[in-house]
Amino acid sequence: MIEHGLIEHGGALDRAVARFGGARGDWLDLSTGINPEAFPLPEIAPEVWNRLPDEALLGQALVAARGYYGVSDGAGIVAAPGTQALIQIVPELVEPGEVAVLSPTYQEHQAAFARAGWAVMPCPDVGSIPATAKAAVVVNPNNPDGRIVPGDELLALAERLQRRGGFLVVDEAFADTSPETSIAAQAGGDNLIVLKSFGKFFGLAGLRLGFAISGAGIAQELAKRLGPWAVSGPALAIASHAFLGSSPGMTGPVLDGFRKRIFARRAALSAIFKRTGMEEIGGTALFALVRHPEAHGLHEQLCRRRILVRKFDYAPDWLRIGLAGNEAGFERLEQALTDVHR
Structure with a gap:
């Protein structure tokens, strides 16, 4: 039977802020499968906006x-x-x-x-x-x-x-x-x-x-x-x-480099799981799926540290964790996982 009510998605940062506090800028949102690095934008002619x-x-x-x-x-x-x-x-x-x-x-x-x-x-x-x-x-x-x-x-x-x-x-x-x-x-x-x-x-x-x-x-x-x-x-x-795959003022294979940085971030995420004892069971290049016996409790503990990941009602031992945009974000995630596993 399919529920016709609200489906919970990643990226619900406003709800997390409302429940756990802080400002949006305080949070590390790892709940989505969206690349944290935006592809460089071109200059857009004014008429494209106007017409x-x-x-x-x-x-x-x-x-x-x-x-x-x-x-x-x-x-x-x-x-x-x-x-x-x-x-x-x-x-x-x-x-x-x-x-x-x-x-x-x-x-x-x-x-x-x-x-x-x-x-x-x-x-x-x-x-x-x-x-x-x-x-x-x-x-x-x-x-x-x-x-x-x-x-x-x-x-x-x-x-x-x-x-x-x-x-x-x-x-x-x-x-x-x-x-x-x-x-x-x-x-x-x-x-x-x-x-x-x-x-x-x-x-x-x-x-x-x-x-x-x-x-x-x-x-x-x-x-x-x-x-x-x-x-x-x-x-x-x-x-x-x-x-x-081009941008004014940029040289080299822009798309190739863009893709390689995704894989580098993904490798960094897997390395964190190994060091902190998390069980990685799946995912794609843009997110990982981990299993934890107290996944919902871990989700809440991370939220209290202003880190948002994705939990699942239908799989209470799963968490989906996306990519951080920089080294500081990965370090923050690793420290939080280390703290909650003590």
């Missing part, structure tokens, strides 16, 4: 996105104000039926399908998806445990669902750091919808930008439901700049 986003600006961003994600010429691609907007629309594309969601995972997928009248069936793996399922959702790599389903399994599943008049949704929000896991290059039929989040990898989640890659028919329907000017002009300009 509605025109077709040329949108087209430029979509061409850049195709190149970055490896999207084939025959596939459709749509820009949206965040993948969350797409998650709300996708369940309404066909008549409801049964939808299998590989779980546990990002809970908004289940909630959106349930609101649209679908019967949601949480499944632990692809092999357990029943033959009655008309649609399926796989977050790949998965949030929060980092599970990866091989691409050939996903493509075979999409073919099976097509025969039932349905489709597969693959949410690749965390695939930018592991592009070998992506099946965006194989998308192009209406039986497969690949979702891409711009803000997580590029550290620009406040921009609210995402993409759907699919067949032309699905893409046209998504664009129609999103309506005109769905994405702001500045967001499109910043995306084009980031996908091309």
